[in-house]
Structures are given as structure tokens and as C-alpha cells.
Amino acid sequence: MPNTKTSVPFVGTTEQAAKLQAVIQRHKGQRGASMPVLQEAQEIYGYLPEEVQVMVAEGLDIPLTEIYGIVSFYSQFILEPKGKTHIAVCMGTACYVRGAGDILDDIANHTCCKSGGITDDGSVSIEATRCIGACGLAPVLTINNDVYGKLDRGQIEPIIDEYLEKAKAEEAAEQE
């Protein structure tokens, strides 16, 4: 469960802020609005840093402590941004008995990124996720929401490299 403060500096655009305000207005007054608003806020920003939590708390008129209490309780709310390439390895039972643990170790070794962490340059993050319900494809993982299933050890590294190279190329193109 996340309980650390965000270490990456927060950068938000006025566009994002306007979107969030619209979401808050839409849900204001609704019973149990905090969860849906936080979910949409995370969709807008990609994560929920303190600055966003403050906006939600003020907008919904709920104490910040309560908002932080909710954010830190649910594992889907994250306080750190995800990496450009985000790898989520399913750790449901079906995947686990088919070797997902080894695959997670391999990926961590291969990318030099800890499970549950993000690399210093923000390029890769790895998550050991709860069962995603695709047990027919066990062991299964997702890279930026693309699903890869029925994996054997050694198969996934070249696929990850493709994503990393693509991200690098995109970054280079952006700088030009």
C-alpha cells in the first residue's frame, strides 16, 4: 500500500486543472463522491500527488486527511507517477503456479528496476499486480496496457526491449 510522499516534482497544466474542476463540479453533492472523483483525477494526471489531493479536498469540501486516508488505503491510487514503459505482471494464483514469480524476477533483472518501483530516469516501472482475470493466458503481463500471455521464461525480454527502444526513439524525435 502506498504510504510515501511523492518524490518526483509535480507538473500540472491549467488544462488538467480545468478538467479536474469540471469533474469535481459534476460529482459535488453526490453521496460518496470522493472515490469516483479520485479515480477520474488519477486518469487526468496519471497519479495522485499531494497537489492533486489538495484540489480534490478543497473542491469537495472534504478534509485533506480523509482524502489522503482514502488514497493511501486503496492500492490502485498511486502517489508516484508510472514509468514511460509500465510493466504489470499478474500475480494471481493461476499465474503464480505457472511461474509468474520467476518472470517478474527476470524482468526486474533485465530492466534494472525493482518490482513496485520506477527507474530514476522514469523510463520503466514494474508492478506486481493483482489477478487481472485473464487466467486462461497464465502467466500473463501487460506492458502499457498491451496484454502478453502464455509466456515462457526468456520470451518477454525482447518484447520489453522493443518498447524501450520505441520510447527512446519517441523521446529523441520530441527533442528535435
Place this chain on the structure above:
Amino acid sequence: MAKTLEQLRTIRGEMEPEVAVRQTSHDEVPSEIAQHHIMVCAGTGCVAAKSMEIIDEFNLHLEKHGLQDKAKVVLTGCFGLCALGPIVVVYPEGSFYSEVKLENIGRIVEEHIKGGNVVEELLYHETVQEDGGISCLSETPFYKKQMRISLRNCGVINPEIIDEYIGVGGYEALAKCLTELSPEAVIQEVLDSGLRGRGGAGFLTGLKWQFAARTENEVKYVCCNADEGDPGAFMDRSVLEGDPHNIIESMAIAAYAIGASQGYIYVRAEYPIAVERMQVAIKQAKEYGFLGKSILGKGFDFDLEVRLGAGAFVCGEETALMMSIEGQRGEPNPRPPFPAVKGLFGKPTVLNNVETYTNITWILLHGAEAFKKIGTENSSGTKVFALGGAITNVGLVEVPMGITLREIVEEIGGGVPDGKAFKAAQTGGPSGGCIPNSLIDTPIDFDSLTAVGSMMGSGGLIVMDETSCMVDIAKFFLEFTEEESCGKCTPCRIGTKRMFDILTKITEGNGTMEDLDALTELSAYIKDNSLCGLGQTAPNPVVSTLEHFRDEYEAHVLEGRCPAGVCKDLLQYFIIAEKCIGCTLCKRVCPTDAIIGEVKQPHEILLDKCIKCGACLDACKKFNAIIVK
């Protein structure tokens, strides 16, 4: 629109011939509808295997051949055989194409749809007989012993089109309740059916409704628990994806029975497709007047909202789930008061699981008597299981209660693959236990499973072969519950942590026999003193493995050995010098340079440097010169 009963019947009359084609194998199709129905599974498993692209590809090829009017591509729910996805079934024959690839589509359209010849080599091999004849899906070992009630519409209708649901008799049960039955009569029917909650605990659904109905209050709620958090269970997801209107209709019936006018469906956010289909279905139901004011003109109001979970397993517990809908931390509350008396927003609330709801419409249409005839005396009806792990036919199966574990594993599941031996089946997820080979003839019903130290749970059924270490599995589940414990009550928060620590110690080779006693003692304490179901059942994986696989625990503790070869700290890797040809492959893949040796000379592993990652073992598959012991 179906604002009245007559309008509902008109739509049903129009749609019935369409959906009837897709129920079983047919010889003829009425001339006024499409002659071929190409059903493409769009459940999460198949979508991940690119079934949406397959739908587009089919449409493209049909258009190319000018066959759009002759054949119809239908997006549909889960067929169950997820391991063989993406799945395409073509009616009227009921030909079952498995593991369909994009490049196969052109051939299926050309030869099958246009030419009238089933493409035999692309069919699921079990449907092709030795003499070349093609059998119907329902005759294959996987389907033969199944009985579909909960999943009856999955694979038959397009879940995104309300008319198709009406075509299979959808919203008739609600219409019957509103026009013919009093709320008391509805509850009586559910009571008579003996339906027990499919979420795990197996409480009588009718009784739950009766409590809520008898509590007087102007505002009441009905909720649907679709927070399917058990790892390895995906039956609720499949129903939401394949038959969302069934849930809406059943919840409306529950609301009518207890006197509620607002409902909430609490869905895991990890199920994006399910959420989307549910929202589409709610929108359609509103347009058709099955949700909203005075449904079917009978003065009964009901509205429904989807709420998303945010990844907290404890929210599957009813009081925690309601806290979450209220927008708070999902921490459970002591019961009593039970939700039927004081639930969501402090009002009387009925909360049922997805699978439970799917039975309601069936019971009201076919009668409690018919339902009672299925299954066993104390567990009537069917149960859906998500069959996974070390089993050939991974997928979703629905079986009558009372079937034995052996029938599910060996016949329906097709046994353990790769010639390995069945070791145990785990049911009930983190709340359940492991059933060993010696108890494989246990009938599957609520009471028998509890008697062998497991539980029905929501229906995950994970098969394990000899390569699974039972101590490691117990540790896997305790790590899960320890992480998911909400922390509100001490026995669960600290108890599961302590159990996890002890199990870790054992798997690292540092356990003592006293640790095994401590596990037993802690288990009893946590079970008796925890606030909610999560804590009360958390020790089950340990208790059942200690009971049935004590020898494995003792091997770890007394001999420092992991019989299954899983616990890394107890393993050592060696190179058999006689088998090693010095190809250097292992040396190159070793991440810690723990392997030494010259080209064409036998290599050696430095045990103090080895991190036991297993990379060398995989690299040496050709010569098998590396062993683990």
C-alpha cells in the same frame, strides 16, 4: 422501447428466431434471418488474444465476398474454454474454431461461409472425431458434464444489444414479478429454491431478502458485489461481460422484493471491459424503461449506478464494500447490525454476489421446484468455477453442485498437462484451502468443502501439480492477506503478518518444529478473533496444508529440503561434469558471473555467488547438465 408488456413481447417475438439459431446445432435456419451466425468471444481472455481484430477481419472478408446479408458476426460473452482463445463458433452447425488467428479468417469465410465446408483443421481437436465426423460442442468432454444456468446467455447473445437479451426471455422474469407476484411471493420463491449466496459464505439468499423486506424503512438499497478479488477467479467478470442485463434485471427484482428504489453495482476497476459493458447495458435499460420511474407502467421505480473499486481485496466483504460506496476507506464494521437492518448509508440493504443474481431470473422463470432438482439437497443449483493453474482446459466451467472434484479435474479439465501428477486443488482463494489427491472424490458443495478444510469461496479452482510447493503456496496466500488486511483489527493485522514471517522463515530453511505449533496456535486465534471474513478465513491455506501436507513442512524444517524444488534458499545448482561439453551458454546467461570454466571444458558453479535464478538451467535444456537439489 418496451414501456409496456406488449412492446416487450413484440421485441421478443422478433428476436427469438435469431437467438434460437445460436443455442444448439441446427440443420436449417429460417429464411428471413442471416443464415450463418459467427459468434466471436469478446471476454477479457479472448480480447487479450485479439478477438476484436478478428471481428473486424470477419466483417472485412464478408464484405469482400458480398456476404453481409448471408452471415452475421456477433460479439458475444465467454464460451468458457479460455485456454483456447480466441474462440469463434459458427452456427447453425455449431462449429467450434479455437485459437483463431487473423490469417485464418479469409479461409473460414471462403470455405465455410461461402463454400459450405467446415474448415476441419482449424476446429477444436476434441470436436473432430477419428472418422472425420464433426461433433457438437456440447458433446466434448469439456462441456458434456456442464450445465449452464448462470452462464446460459454467455456465448449466445451480444451483451451490448438489449434486444438480444430480450430475445432469450430477458426481462420476462421482472415483468412476471411486477404483474403477477407480490414482493412476499417473490421472496418465497427464492427461499423455496434453496439458493445460497455464491460469494463464498453460502447464506440463504431468500432469507437475506426476507430480513431486509421486514425491516421497515422508507429508503432501502440493493447492491451487487462484483468486487471479484480472489486471485484466479473470473466468473463474475465473465457474467458482467457476457450477460450484463441479467444482473440489472435480477437487481430490479431484488429491489421490488425488499422495497428499494436505488441500486449500486460495485465492480473491480481491474475489469475495464466489464465496467464498460455494464454501463452500456444500464444506459439501454434506462432507454427501454426497465430502469427509471414506474417500470412497465406498474408504479415501481428503480435506478442503478456503477461504482468502481480501487484495488482493495477487503472490499469484497459486505460491510467494507458499503463503506467504499460511501466514499470512505473500505474497512469492515462489526455485525450485527447486519446490512439487512443497517447497511449502506445506514439503511436496510441487500447485497448479493454477481453469480447469485444470475440465478434469480432463472428461478423466477422456471420455478423454485426446477431449481431445487439440480444439485444436492443443501446446495441446490449449479456453481461456476474458474479452472486454472496446472490443468489442460483452463477456463470457466459451470457444473451442478455435488459433482466430484475428480470429474472436474480429470474429465472437464482434461487432467494435468505434461504428464505430471495432480497434487492438490485450491478452492476459495486466500480464504480457502488445498484439497489433496486423497480427497479428490469429494463432492463439490458448500458443506463438503468446508468439511475438508476448504470452502466454496467465489469459485476459483486452481490445480497444482508436483512442481508446486505447498509451504510456498501457503506463504503466497498469507503474503496476499497480510498485504490486503485493512489493519482495523489487531488479530488480522498482526496475526497474518506473524504467520507470513514464520512461513518465510520456513521456506528459507530456518524453521523449527515449534514454528509449526505456533502456526497452528495463531491460526485458531486469528480465526476466532478477527472482525471480518478476511481475517477469519485467512489462516485456512495454512491450516489445510498443515493438515494434508505436513510432511512437506517437516522436510523444510527437519531436512532443509524443499521436495518440490521451489523454495530457492533450499536449492543448490550443480553442473554434472560428465554431461557438460563446455559450450559456455550457461556462463553467458549467468547474471552474477557465478559460473566458471573454459570453452570445451566442464564448467562449475560457485555456490557463494549463485543467486539461484535458474537462468543457467533454462540455457542448458539441450544437454541437461545442470541439476537442482
